[in-house]
Amino acid sequence: MAHSEENPIPPTERQVREASRQRREGEKQALRQAILDAASEVFLEKGLESFSMRLVASKIGYSATTIYHHFKNKEDLLRAILDQSFGEFAQAMQESLAAEPDPSRRMGAMGKAYVRFGVAHPTHYQLMYNQRPDWLLDESSLAAEAYHLTYGLLLEGVKEGVSQGWLPPTDPRPLADWMWATVHGLVMLGITEFREDPDRLEAAMTLFDLAPPSHEVPQ
Amino acid sequence: MAHSEENPIPPTERQVREASRQRREGEKQALRQAILDAASEVFLEKGLESFSMRLVASKIGYSATTIYHHFKNKEDLLRAILDQSFGEFAQAMQESLAAEPDPSRRMGAMGKAYVRFGVAHPTHYQLMYNQRPDWLLDESSLAAEAYHLTYGLLLEGVKEGVSQGWLPPTDPRPLADWMWATVHGLVMLGITEFREDPDRLEAAMTLFDLAPPSHEVPQ
DNA sequence: TGGATCGAGTTAACATCGTTAACATACTTT
DNA sequence: AAAGTATGTTAACGATGTTAACTCGATCCA
The missing domain is CATH 1.10.357.10 (Tetracycline Repressor, domain 2)
Known part of the structure; x- marks a missing residue:
């Protein structure tokens, strides 16, 4: 099971932090891409005129203001x-x-x-x-x-x-x-x-x- | 002066009403055309995206809702x-x-x-x-x-x-x-x-x- | 002449939009 | 543990198209 084998050399604090940073960075990029994909989809369906931030956000289950953390x-x-x-x-x-x-x-x-x-x-x-x-x-x-x-x-x-x-x-x-x-x-x-x-x-x-x-x- | 010559045959009630109706009709058409001219001007200056009813109305000194009496x-x-x-x-x-x-x-x-x-x-x-x-x-x-x-x-x-x-x-x-x-x-x-x-x-x-x-x- | 009707305008309000401010929460750093 | 940062939220502002409700005056009919 999970701890049946222990890492003989446990990761240093520094390594853990680096891994965590990378994971968070990856998640951030993933959300950015998810927004972009949703936006492209909304844009395709609605065109420029009916393209709205709120619609993009709702498509991926976030509030509209979240987009502003990833796009200006x-x-x-x-x-x-x-x-x-x-x-x-x-x-x-x-x-x-x-x-x-x-x-x-x-x-x-x-x-x-x-x-x-x-x-x-x-x-x-x-x-x-x-x-x-x-x-x-x-x-x-x-x-x-x-x-x-x-x-x-x-x-x-x-x-x-x-x-x-x-x-x-x-x-x-x-x-x-x-x-x-x-x-x-x-x-x-x-x-x-x-x-x-x-x-x-x-x-x-x-x-x-x-x-x-x-x-x-x-x- | 104004009443130095009198119309020998004064207009009937019916004629007055008809003239009044025509004047009012003309005024209506004039405002419609004024709205249209202002709209075309706003459209030229702002393009479709920034074209707004309120802007057209303000350009000719009317409230926005007036336009709806002349255009659907x-x-x-x-x-x-x-x-x-x-x-x-x-x-x-x-x-x-x-x-x-x-x-x-x-x-x-x-x-x-x-x-x-x-x-x-x-x-x-x-x-x-x-x-x-x-x-x-x-x-x-x-x-x-x-x-x-x-x-x-x-x-x-x-x-x-x-x-x-x-x-x-x-x-x-x-x-x-x-x-x-x-x-x-x-x-x-x-x-x-x-x-x-x-x-x-x-x-x-x-x-x-x-x-x-x-x-x-x-x- | 007096009261009903209608036309033409108004203000107030609604939902939606982009955007910002203020705040919450969790994670990182020191 | 404390401070700071990243990531999310809700609330609000002003602008939009549009509708509802109203005012006010002119017209119409008795």
Whole structure:
């Protein structure tokens, strides 16, 4: 049973305290994560407008003020959701990049992956790109890091396309912004105007396969 | 002076009452319009999030509850703003259509006009297309009417382009949706990510002049 | 003319929100 | 043991949308 075997070298006071500190630290982080998970869930279900601290707290059985021991305020909590969302988004983009070896087809594949992520996570996508654009100006945030990383993927693809000739010889940045606008617009229409008619988004997305139109098999 | 000339036929009791009724009706409509104007102003300055009935009322020197004699509730008031905004938008689109006679150039001109309207009226544009998409499902509203009208203009242009050969021979609707997504995305990026850098939007918008690229002067 | 009715405005109140202050309790440190 | 810290609570404030109850004057009808 419990004390049938005794530790021949009992832990020092210092060791006990350290273990206790770690346990408490872990519990604190666990609760922080539980709040964050509950918050992300509430945000998904309710959207930004009906997202409330009290609702998040009640979801995990704490009073609302407890959240303020783990997050400075509502904005801080939403920024944590933003960081998490942008991280998942950047990962999805990198995976879609790695999945398609042909550079010219890669652009279309990434475009599709972009739109699919957006419409699959409508409320989070809107938080990322619509509702608090100024939060991305904080360059030290994880969100800003992922934001610049994904734009970098697009810009590199465009530069490659221009240099390889399967994109017109223009300034890459405006062209990248133009393409970004297209996928961003598809997501936004997909989660608003086309919400009741997903086939309409699918039909529009077939145009991703149109460019490059001429060389089915190079050489 | 005032009574130097007397009306030879004094108004009947009935006429007086009718005039009074009309005056009161006019005053009611005037206050309704004053509320609507103030609301649109508050909405422009504060955005949807900080738009409040009390703020609108205080702007015109009435108590908040007065608004409820002229609008059913906050949603009703915002819908009135939406109707007004969509009407102005549809008019701007029709003017841009009339201004450019060449059909192939017209698409680019309308695209530019679309984006310019959106970035010029950021908060109203977001109410129109982002924040309450379900309100457009009420087909009897002025907003829905203008919404379908503007989409019709785009779709007709695309059909014309396909039949005349300066657009690829594809199903017009997905192509129209694709183009819509592009301009919509440009507006959204323009009022969020590019807000601090208007030149970036301008640079992207130069691509409107790229298509059709080949025939500067037909024949 | 006098009393009923109605329109248009008011104040007071309710529930909900984010947030802070004050407090309780348990654990850690000294 | 005492002091301090971490983590939770309840109570309260001001702002929000909205409703109820009311005032007051104009209108309508006898």
